[in-house]
Amino acid sequence: MVSQIESVTDAEFDAQVLKSDKPVLVDFWAEWCGPCKQVAPILDEIASAHGDKITFLKMNVDENPVTPSSYRVTGIPTINVYQGGEVVKSIVGAKPKAALLKELDAFIA
Template sequence: MADLQAVTDDTFEAEVLKSDKPVLVDFWAEWCGPCRQVSPILDELNASHGDKVTFVKMNVDENPVTPSSYRVTGIPNLIVFQGGEQVRQIVGARPKSAILKELEEFIG
């Protein structure tokens, strides 16, 4: 997981909940195979749509508080936040086309 900015339990509120544009948070872990499949897709989406949606990642092993408060029990788990609220959740590895479809309303 190379390019996406990492957020932590400490920075989550400032970076995600107080953002003025939608934020997709990729909840992941180092040991998670499907997370590694989704990572390059999110890097591509960040490159092509990062002006409309902020893409960040959160390691669930290093940051247990935030995932638990949003009931993240399986990973990869992509949650879109807008205006401080959770507005979309995508659980499990999906192909790029499926993720794009879920994000249509945010990226236009």
């Protein structure tokens, strides 16, 4: 299944994420990361259900090294939620859907 979540690059990050008027979830991932592949379909499901309230984007850390390092993303998958240009939530590691929904409740409720 191809992800419905669009990719964001270092060059687009400021405009698409930091200047967004609604919360933006960014999934930091890499091709070689097994847990990232487990989380991807879960995030697709959540995005399908709640994409009107929060924007979902993903960033390949190998192709875009600048942004992850500026936000000290050291382990992946790391899911950051940005609001008003700030990180308001950081979720590190693969989590089941119920756990992710609970973490994101404030943004999707």
